[in-house]
Amino acid sequence: EVQLVESGGGLVQPGGSLRLPCSPSGFTFDDHAMSWVRQAPGKGLEWVGAISWNGGSTYYAESMQGRFTISRDNAKNTVNLQMSSLKLEDTAVYYCKVRTGWPTPMDYWGKGTLVTVSA
Numbered sequence: 575e576v577q578l579v580e581s582g583g584g585l586v587q588p589g590g591s592l593r594l595p596c597s598p599s600g601f602t603f604d605d606h607a608m609s610w611v612r613q614a615p616g617k618g619l620e621w622v623g624a625i626s627w628n629g630g631s632t633y634y635a636e637s638m639q640g641r642f643t644i645s646r647d648n649a650k651n652t653v654n655l656q657m658s659s660l661k662l663e664d665t666a667v668y669y670c671k672v673r674t675g676w677p678t679p680m681d682y683w684g685k686g687t688l689v690t691v692s693a
Contacts, residue, residue, distance in 0.1 A: 576600040576682040578670045583687030591658040594687055596670030597651065604628070604648035606674055610655045612666035613686075622668070625653065660691045 582594040596608070610622040623634035625644040632644050643656040653670060667686040673679050 576672065576674060578672065578682060578684035580668060580670050580684045580687040583668065583689045585690045585692060586660055587693055588660060588662060588691055590660050590691070591656070592660065592689060594655040594657070594668055594689070596653045596655070596684060598653070598670070598672060599651070601672065601674045603651045606672050608644075608646065608653045609671040609673075610644060610668060611671050611683075612664075612668045612689075614663070614666040617666075620666070622655065657689070660689075662691050665689060665691045 577599045579597045580594055582592060586592050605627055607624055607626050609624040611619050612622050613619050621635055622638055623632060623642060623644050625632045625646055629646045634642055641657065641659045644653065646653040655668065657664065667688050669686045670684045671681055673681050
């Protein structure tokens with residue numbers, strides 16, 4: 575069974591930093607790209623970024639570029655979202671996501687972790 579568990583959320587002041595780990599299980603982690611997605615209160619899902627299976631490539635939404643960093647440790651089966659220079663509008667539930675499965679790949683999500691940016 576595929577499971578993704580995010581953690582690390584909480585309250586942070588504008589300009590602050592936070593690191594969100596995600597611990598996946600139930601699939602071959604180092605064969606899969608991983609993504610982060612967020613949902614702000616009352617808004618739709620927003621793609622944050624992604625990292626390739628070996629960590630060699632990362633991609634970010636324009637609004638997160640330069641402030642957010644996705645990394646992974648395949649030996650420890652973890653993927654991290656490091657957020658810095660946080661803004662009020664970064665308040666959201668952050669989800670770790672993977673697409674896996676054969677012959678019909680499906681998206682699997684964690685339950686998310688809430689990040690609140692507030693003074």
